Amino acid sequence: MSDALILRYLDGTATPEDVASLNELLKKDADARALLRTAAFQALTVADLRRVQVPRRDETARWNKWPLAAAAAVLLVVAAGVIWLTRPKAELLTVVRSTGAVTWNGSTLTVEGANSAAELRLIDGSTLMLAGDSEAAFSGTRGTEISLRRGSITVEAAPQPRTQPMVLRTPTAEAEVVGTCFTISAQTGQTMVTVGSGKVRLRRLVDGASADVAEGRMAVASLDATTPLESRKIPPLVSNWTQTFDAAPPAIWQGQWVPADAAGPGRLKNVLDVSYRKPDGTVVPAYVVSARNPSAMTTIRPDSVLRVKWRVGAPPVGALLLLSVQHSDGRFAGNFQTLLKPEEQAADEKGWRTFSAPVSSLEGVYPAGAKLPTVGRVLLFFMAVYTPKGELEVAEVTFE
Amino acid sequence: MSLSQEVIVRTLLAARTKISTSAWMVTRDVQAAEDIFQNLSVKALAGATPFELEAQLISWAHITARHEALNWIRSRKGRMACLDEAVLNLVAQEWEEAPEGPRLKALRGCLDGLPRDSRQILDLRYSEERPCDEIAKTLGLGLEAVYQRISRLHRALKQCTEQRLAT
Numbered sequence: 001m002s003d004a005l006i007l008r009y010l011d012g013t014a015t016p017e018d019v020a021s022l023n024e025l026l027k028k029d030a031d032a033r034a035l036l037r038t039a040a041f042q043a044l045t046v047a048d049l050r051r052v053q054v055p056r057r058d059e060t061a062r063w064n065k066w067p068l069a070a071a072a073a074v075l076l077v078v079a080a081g082v083i084w085l086t087r088p089k090a091e092l093l094t095v096v097r098s099t100g101a102v103t104w105n106g107s108t109l110t111v112e113g114a115n116s117a118a119e120l121r122l123i124d125g126s127t128l129m130l131a132g133d134s135e136a137a138f139s140g141t142r143g144t145e146i147s148l149r150r151g152s153i154t155v156e157a158a159p160q161p162r163t164q165p166m167v168l169r170t171p172t173a174e175a176e177v178v179g180t181c182f183t184i185s186a187q188t189g190q191t192m193v194t195v196g197s198g199k200v201r202l203r204r205l206v207d208g209a210s211a212d213v214a215e216g217r218m219a220v221a222s223l224d225a226t227t228p229l230e231s232r233k234i235p236p237l238v239s240n241w242t243q244t245f246d247a248a249p250p251a252i253w254q255g256q257w258v259p260a261d262a263a264g265p266g267r268l269k270n271v272l273d274v275s276y277r278k279p280d281g282t283v284v285p286a287y288v289v290s291a292r293n294p295s296a297m298t299t300i301r302p303d304s305v306l307r308v309k310w311r312v313g314a315p316p317v318g319a320l321l322l323l324s325v326q327h328s329d330g331r332f333a334g335n336f337q338t339l340l341k342p343e344e345q346a347a348d349e350k351g352w353r354t355f356s357a358p359v360s361s362l363e364g365v366y367p368a369g370a371k372l373p374t375v376g377r378v379l380l381f382f383m384a385v386y387t388p389k390g391e392l393e394v395a396e397v398t399f400e
Numbered sequence: 401m402s403l404s405q406e407v408i409v410r411t412l413l414a415a416r417t418k419i420s421t422s423a424w425m426v427t428r429d430v431q432a433a434e435d436i437f438q439n440l441s442v443k444a445l446a447g448a449t450p451f452e453l454e455a456q457l458i459s460w461a462h463i464t465a466r467h468e469a470l471n472w473i474r475s476r477k478g479r480m481a482c483l484d485e486a487v488l489n490l491v492a493q494e495w496e497e498a499p500e501g502p503r504l505k506a507l508r509g510c511l512d513g514l515p516r517d518s519r520q521i522l523d524l525r526y527s528e529e530r531p532c533d534e535i536a537k538t539l540g541l542g543l544e545a546v547y548q549r550i551s552r553l554h555r556a557l558k559q560c561t562e563q564r565l566a567t
Contacts, residue, residue, distance in 0.1 A: 003547075003551040003554075003555075004547055004551070007532070007547045007550055007551055008547070009428075009481075009483070010425075010428055011428075011531055011532045011547075012428055012480055012531065013531065013532070013533070014481055015481070016481050018481075019481040019482070019483065022483065023483055023484045023487050026483070026487045026490065026491060027486075027487060027490065030494070033490065033491045033494060034494070035554070035555075035558075036425065036491055037421070037425075037491060037494070037495065038554060038557075038558045039554045040421045040424055040425045041417060041418065041421045041503075041507075042507060042522075042526075042554055042557050042558075043421075043424065043430075043525070043526040044417055044420055044421050044424055044430065044433065044526075045417060045504060045507050045508065045511070046511065046522045046523065046525075046526040046527055047430040047526045047527050047529075048417070049508065049511065049527075141429065141431035141432050141435060142431065159530065159531075159534050161429070161529045161530070161531060162531045163427075163428050163429060163480050163531075164429055164432075
C-alpha cells in the first residue's frame with residue numbers, strides 16, 4: 001500500500017486524495033518515510049549515472065541567469081571550488097537545420113522572411129519547425145516552455161512527462177501538449193491550433209476557457225470571450241485551388257495589391273522582405289510575393305499541376321518559385337523550388353508569362369533532397385526576385 | 401568564525417545527492433532539482449547567511465532546497481499535488497548524518513549488478529523521466545506491474561546497498 005502510494009506520488013499520478021493519504025501515512029510510519037527517501041535517492045543516482053555515461057554532444061556550461069550573476073561576484077574568490085558547479089548541462093535546443101534569415105541568441109529564435117525556416121530539436125527529442133516571420137523564446141529546464149511571440153510553429157512533441165508537459169504560450173492563448181503533432185500560429189489578436197495527431201489542451205488567456213483539440217481538429221482562441229472556445233473539424237482542403245487578384249486578396253498574401261488596369265488584371269506587386277542574413281548580420285533583401293497559411297491552402301499530389309501567371313520588368317530577370325509543403329498529418333515535408341527563366345517562357349504583349357508544370361518538377365531543397373509526400377498540404381507559396389528593378393508581379397496562382 | 405568558501409563547497413558537494421533529493425521529492429523533476437541545488441550553492445557562497453558549522457550549512461541547504469522546490473511547484477500553477485511541508489520536514493530530518501559517498505558507491509555497485517531489463521526500467525523512469533503508464537506501453541506491461549517492478553527494485557537496491565555498506 002505504502003509502496004504504491006509513494007510510486008504514484010513520485011510518478012505525478014497521485015490524486016489529491018492519494019497525497020492526503022500519503023501525508024497521513026508518512027506522519028505515522030517511519031518505514032514509509034525511509035522508503036520515500038530511499039526511492040528518491042536511488043532515482044537521482046540513476047539519473048546522475050546516465051548523465052555521466054552519456055554526455056551530450058556540443059555540451060557547454062549553462063547557468064540560469066541570476067545564479068550566473070551571483071556567481072560572477074564570488075567566482076574570483078572561489079574559482080577552484082566552484083568549477084564543479086559549472087559541469088556540462090545540455091543546451092536547451094539544437095538547430096538541426098535552417099534556411100534563410102535565422103538568428104538564435106541563446107533563448108530566442110527569430111526567423112525573418114517569408115521563406116525562411118528553422119528546424120529545432122529539444123533535449124527531449126521533440127522537433128519543432130518555425131517558418132516565415134516567426135519568433136519564439138524557449139525557457140524551462142528542458143526548453144519546453146515556449147513563448148511564440150509571432151508567426152507559426154509546427155511541433156512534433158515527444159511524449160512529455162506528465163508532471164511537466166510542453167507548454168506553448170502566445171499573446172492570446174496557452175497550449176499544453178502531451179505527445180502530438182500540431183501547428184500553432186500567433187496572429188494579431190488570435191491564436192490558431194490545428195492538430196495532426198494526438199491532443200492539445202488550448203486555454204484562452206482572456207477568460208481562462210479551455211478546450212481539448214483532438215486529432216484532425218482545430219480551434220481558434222481570440223481576445224473575444226463572448227464566443228465559446230470550441231474545437232472543430234479541420235475543413236477538408238480542396239485539391240483545385242485558384243487565387244486571382246481582381247479583388248484585394250486575403251491577409252495571408254504578402255504583396256502590394258494593384259487593381260486591374262490597362263496593364264493587366266488585378267495583381268500583387270513584389271514587396272521588400274528579408275531573404276537571409278550573412279554571417280556578419282547583413283541582411284540580403286528579396287522582392288517577394290507570397291502567401292502563407294499555417295492551416296494550409298490546398299492539398300497537392302506530386303502530379304498536381306501548378307500554374308502561375310507572372311511578369312517581371314525589363315530587362316527580364318529570373319524569379320524563384322518556392323512551395324513549402326507538409327504531410328497530411330502536419331509534419332513538415334520540405335521546401336521545393338524552381339527558377340523561372342524568362343527566356344524559357346514566352347511573354348504576351350503585356351509581358352505576362354505563364355509557368356505551368358507538375359509540382360514534382362520542383363526540386364526539394366530544404367532539407368536537401370526532400371521528397372514530395374503522396375498527399376501534401378501547401379503552407380507557403382513564394383516567389384521572389386533579387387534585384388530592386390525586377391518588378392515581379394503575380395496575377396494568378398492555380399493548383400489543379 | 402564563518403566557514404570558508406572552500407569548506408562550503410566541499411560540504412555541499414559531499415551532500416549533493418541528498419540535498420538534490422530533498423528538492424526532487426517535491427519537484428519530481430531531475431533538472432529542476434539540479435538547478436535548485438546550483439542556486440542554493442551560489443547563495444551559500446555569496447555569504448548572505450554566515451555558517452559557523454557544517455551541520456548548520458547542511459540543514460540550511462535542505463530547508464532551502466525544499467522551499468525552492470515548493471516555489472517551483474507553485475509556479476506550475478497547481479499542476480502537481482505535493483506533500484505537506486511539515487511532512488517533508490519530517491522526512492528530511494531523518495537523513496542519516498553519515499557522508500553520502502560510501503552509500504553512493506555501494507548503490508552504484510548494486511545498480512551495475514542489475515539485470516539489463518531491470519536497469520532499463522529504472523533508466524526509463526528516472527533518467528528519461530518517462531511516466532509509468534508510458535513505460536507500461538513501451539514494455540507491454542500493465543501499469544500496476546510497472547509499479548510493482550519499480551517498487552521491488554527500490555527495495556532490492558536498498559537491501560543490496562545495506563549489505564555492501566555492512567561488509
